[in-house]
Amino acid sequence: MSNNTAPVGMNNLGNMLSNGASQRLLRSSWRGVSNFVAGLAILFVIWWVGIYMISSNPSTEHFADFGPIPAFKAIPMLWEEGTIQSAITSSGYRLGSGLLIAICIGVPIGILMGRSKRFRELSNSPFQLLRMISPLSWEPIAVIVFATWNQAIIFLIAIASVWPVAFATAAGLAKVDPAWFKVARNLGAKPWHIVTRIIVPAITFDVLTGIRLALGVAWIVLVPAEFLGVSSGLGYSIQDAREGLSYDHLMAWVLIIGAIGYVLDSTCVLLIKRFSWHRGDQ
Amino acid sequence: MSDEVAPLKVGESRPYRVLKSSGRGLSNFFGGLAILFVLWWIGGYFISVNPSTEHFASFGPIPTLKAFPELWSAGTIQSAVMASGYRLGLGLLISVIIGVPIGILMGRSKRFREISNSPFQLLRMISPLSWMPLAVIVFATWNQSIVFLIAIASVWPVAFATAAGLAKIDPAWFKVAKNLGATPIHMMTKIILPAISFDVFTGIRLALGVAWIVLVPAEFLGVTSGLGYSIEDARETLSYHHLTAIVLVIGALGYLLDSTCVLLIKHFSWHRGDAA
Numbered sequence: 001m002s003n004n005t006a007p008v009g010m011n012n013l014g015n016m017l018s019n020g021a022s023q024r025l026l027r028s029s030w031r032g033v034s035n036f037v038a039g040l041a042i043l044f045v046i047w048w049v050g051i052y053m054i055s056s057n058p059s060t061e062h063f064a065d066f067g068p069i070p071a072f073k074a075i076p077m078l079w080e081e082g083t084i085q086s087a088i089t090s091s092g093y094r095l096g097s098g099l100l101i102a103i104c105i106g107v108p109i110g111i112l113m114g115r116s117k118r119f120r121e122l123s124n125s126p127f128q129l130l131r132m133i134s135p136l137s138w139e140p141i142a143v144i145v146f147a148t149w150n151q152a153i154i155f156l157i158a159i160a161s162v163w164p165v166a167f168a169t170a171a172g173l174a175k176v177d178p179a180w181f182k183v184a185r186n187l188g189a190k191p192w193h194i195v196t197r198i199i200v201p202a203i204t205f206d207v208l209t210g211i212r213l214a215l216g217v218a219w220i221v222l223v224p225a226e227f228l229g230v231s232s233g234l235g236y237s238i239q240d241a242r243e244g245l246s247y248d249h250l251m252a253w254v255l256i257i258g259a260i261g262y263v264l265d266s267t268c269v270l271l272i273k274r275f276s277w278h279r280g281d282q
Numbered sequence: 283m284s285d286e287v288a289p290l291k292v293g294e295s296r297p298y299r300v301l302k303s304s305g306r307g308l309s310n311f312f313g314g315l316a317i318l319f320v321l322w323w324i325g326g327y328f329i330s331v332n333p334s335t336e337h338f339a340s341f342g343p344i345p346t347l348k349a350f351p352e353l354w355s356a357g358t359i360q361s362a363v364m365a366s367g368y369r370l371g372l373g374l375l376i377s378v379i380i381g382v383p384i385g386i387l388m389g390r391s392k393r394f395r396e397i398s399n400s401p402f403q404l405l406r407m408i409s410p411l412s413w414m415p416l417a418v419i420v421f422a423t424w425n426q427s428i429v430f431l432i433a434i435a436s437v438w439p440v441a442f443a444t445a446a447g448l449a450k451i452d453p454a455w456f457k458v459a460k461n462l463g464a465t466p467i468h469m470m471t472k473i474i475l476p477a478i479s480f481d482v483f484t485g486i487r488l489a490l491g492v493a494w495i496v497l498v499p500a501e502f503l504g505v506t507s508g509l510g511y512s513i514e515d516a517r518e519t520l521s522y523h524h525l526t527a528i529v530l531v532i533g534a535l536g537y538l539l540d541s542t543c544v545l546l547i548k549h550f551s552w553h554r555g556d557a558a
Binding site: 031035036037038039040042043066121122123124125126127128129130131132133134135136137138139140141144160216217219220221222223224225227234235238239241242250253254257258259260261262264265266 | 306310311312313314315317318338341396397398399400401402403404405406407408409410411412413414415416435491492494495496497498499500502509510513514516517525526528529532533534535536537539540541
């Protein structure tokens with residue numbers, strides 16, 4: 001499929017189309033799509049073969065429900081019941097609120113860390129200690145402090161994701177050339193202008209990188225946080241499928257979680273690329 | 283320092299500067315932690331003076347620090363750290379053994395990298411704890427399923443960091459080595475491994491962060507040992523000072539493990555020019 005093996009006629013056609021670039025773009029995106037589909041197909045074949053071999057053994061026959069075919073049959077069923085939509089809505093609300101709080105707290109802390117050496121040096125040890133407290137160990141405290149489980153889950157997501165956002169913001173500010181601040185001040189910029197005209201555009205890329213990391217962590221925290229207390233969301237659905245011994249639903253949920261996570265992560269990657277101004281590097 | 287020809291000023295100031303900067307580092311370290319504890323103490327004080335939240339007074343720093351000798355002499359901390367450390371270590375070891383070869387394959391073979399991208403991204407974004415019901419069925423003991431959860435959570439950072447490390451290697455090195463008659467084994471031990479050890483440790487540091495998040499909820503259920511169990515146990519017996527003490531132990535241990543990784547990463551760094 002590489003350029004060398006492409007038929008000569010195709011190449012001529014490409015040249016005839018005045019710019020081969022559009023054709024190359026088309027071919028590379030086609031290549032991307034085919035790799036995407038083929039990779040997933042291989043995964044599903046391996047999954048199918050594995051479960052087929054396990055379930056053909058009489059002693060482990062009951063594992064047949066874990067296969068890809070029951071899982072794919074379960075997805076339309078769950079969709080029609082509205083279970084998928086409601087789980088996504090409630091988990092999405094918790095994830096979104098948690099991340100929003102993390103950004104609202106994390107970005108100012110990160111800016112403070114990046115701009116004030118004194119604050120950065122003093123805050124390092126407490127922040128590292130707090131960062132390495134496994135988020136789920138806050139759960140008993142969160143449950144006591146907050147009135148509802150919903151709030152406790154949002155708190156857990158926020159406290160898990162505030163650190164990547166804050167540290168990425170600080171790292172972004174550290175890369176800003178100090179001369180820019182001097183130039184801005186010489187041109188009469190007020191502190192407000194420095195924030196809106198220099199700091200925010202310069203660190204957007206790093207903040208988004210931090211949000212991507214935060215999303216990865218929040219995604220890990222979300223599921224166990226929803227195992228307890230609530231009766232909605234993706235984590236609850238997993239637990240529910242497990243207790244109902246409906247393994248086809250279980251595998252369907254695992255797939256749904258993976259697919260949504262993939263979409264969210266890819267969205268972050270696209271946003272990061274869009275706001276990148278480090279064109280020279282990398 | 284043995285250099286006597288060097289100007290006296292430099293000879294004197296360098297160790298002094300190192301001493302001063304490490305003194306400054308230490309004072310910042312303790313100053314920062316002291317501020318955290320003071321804030322915690324003030325918060326605890328306000329909780330204890332309000333009659334409606336009086337019974338939560340043991341969340342404060344003083345009951346917590348008093349709980350440490352209790353828990354230590356009861357052996358709770360030691361046994362929890364041992365049990366969790368065993369699971370964490372085994373899980374990370376498995377993820378390094380699986381993740382590094384996958385990463386090398388991704389870095390060396392374009393075909394494999396392109397095809398594996400979509401399934402690996404999908405698997406990576408499956409929240410590790412959603413494997414738990416499955417792991418409990420597949421594995422005979424809870425211990426094994428916790429190790430599995432930690433391994434499956436931490437294999438991706440290791441694999442992707444290894445692949446990124448290989449991508450940075452100058453392809454000319456392979457050509458030079460081939461021309462000098464290097465066998466694939468030489469290629470592996472003399473070029474690939476030294477070049478990527480920095481990135482592998484970066485990946486292990488990320489993996490450790492993820493594994494540390496997964497460890498606690500994984501230990502909430504099924505097992506009767508480990509840090510997660512101790513948290514859950516303290517919560518169920520309403521001994522809040524034990525709860526906060528274990529939370530502090532988790533934070534301190536995590537800090538220690540993370541700092542060890544940072545030191546290892548610095549030690550194996552060969553990108554001195556890049557100021558990485």
